[in-house]
Amino acid sequence: MLKGAGLGLRREMLPSLLPDLPTEVDFWEVAPENWIPMGGRFKKQLEMCTRQATFTTHGLSLSIGSSDALDEKFVRDVGRFLDTHGIAMYSEHLSFCSGQGHMYDLLPVPFTEEAINHVASRIKRVQDILERRLVVENVSYYLTTDNALTELEFTLGVLEEADCDLLLDVNNLYVNSINHNYDAETFLNALPSHRIVYGHVAGHFDETDTLKVDTHGSDVIEPVWALLEKAYERHGVFPTLLERDFNIPPIEILLSEVQRIKDIQSKVVTDSQRTSA
Numbered sequence: 001m002l003k004g005a006g007l008g009l010r011r012e013m014l015p016s017l018l019p020d021l022p023t024e025v026d027f028w029e030v031a032p033e034n035w036i037p038m039g040g041r042f043k044k045q046l047e048m049c050t051r052q053a054t055f056t057t058h059g060l061s062l063s064i065g066s067s068d069a070l071d072e073k074f075v076r077d078v079g080r081f082l083d084t085h086g087i088a089m090y091s092e093h094l095s096f097c098s099g100q101g102h103m104y105d106l107l108p109v110p111f112t113e114e115a116i117n118h119v120a121s122r123i124k125r126v127q128d129i130l131e132r133r134l135v136v137e138n139v140s141y142y143l144t145t146d147n148a149l150t151e152l153e154f155t156l157g158v159l160e161e162a163d164c165d166l167l168l169d170v171n172n173l174y175v176n177s178i179n180h181n182y183d184a185e186t187f188l189n190a191l192p193s194h195r196i197v198y199g200h201v202a203g204h205f206d207e208t209d210t211l212k213v214d215t216h217g218s219d220v221i222e223p224v225w226a227l228l229e230k231a232y233e234r235h236g237v238f239p240t241l242l243e244r245d246f247n248i249p250p251i252e253i254l255l256s257e258v259q260r261i262k263d264i265q266s267k268v269v270t271d272s273q274r275t276s277a
């Protein structure tokens with residue numbers, strides 16, 4: 001089980017982290033496809049990490065929304081990776097990244113009933129192969145097609161139809177709410193608390209006042225921290241991970257943001273205990 005505050009682990013961070021992972025981080029996250037092909041030194045280093053701390057996975061290439069056939073061999077490879085490293089959870093983006101070839105980008109699925117049924121049936125197949133619940137993440141997106149449903153209706157529909165879990169990315173919610181002009185708190189409040197198994201926070205890039213780009217390349221901004229606090233107040237405190245993929249600062253800076261997650265979690269727990277006393 002995940003708890004507390006986590007940090008994404010990238011290969012380039014290993015030299016500054018090993019042999020002993022910092023104990024301030026309660027759990028770590030890796031993209032399985034970045035590690036499955038690795039042997040030798042990197043494999044040994046990952047084993048050293050997964051033996052001493054709790055890990056979760058966040059995939060990049062499952063392409064759960066694609067109209068291409070589901071890559072079941074890849075899903076089985078992920079299952080072996082999870083078993084090898086004793087990792088319970090596999091999360092992925094509620095998006096697609098392939099269509100007659102890999103696109104190396106995470107694109108939004110059309111918000112339609114047909115897509116809900118399509119995605120849900122693929123999620124169920126993944127869950128059957130892995131014998132685990134799949135955790136899907138609300139993604140940032142920058143284009144929309146002729147959608148019959150809203151992003152919220154689509155997300156709720158997939159969660160219900162597939163009976164899967166949610167990775168709530170608070171930064172993605174913030175970015176989407178500005179880019180697509182909707183109220184982040186209304187979206188947040190409508191989510192089913194019991195399906196939220198963990199969360200993400202990250203920094204983004206301000207292209208303009210009405211265009212935010214989810215880059216994971218800068219510090220988390222105050223409105224995103226505030227939205228995380230609101231998410232805890234609404235749904236109860238859930239484990240939350242800091243994503244940082246570019247412009248990676250020294251580990252001390254990352255740990256200070258991990259500590260900020262813990263501080264918000266403690267504050268919300270204390271406030272709720274005070275209210276119920």
Ligand SMILES: [Fe+2]
Nearest residue numbers: 137169200243
């Ligand atoms: Fe995320």
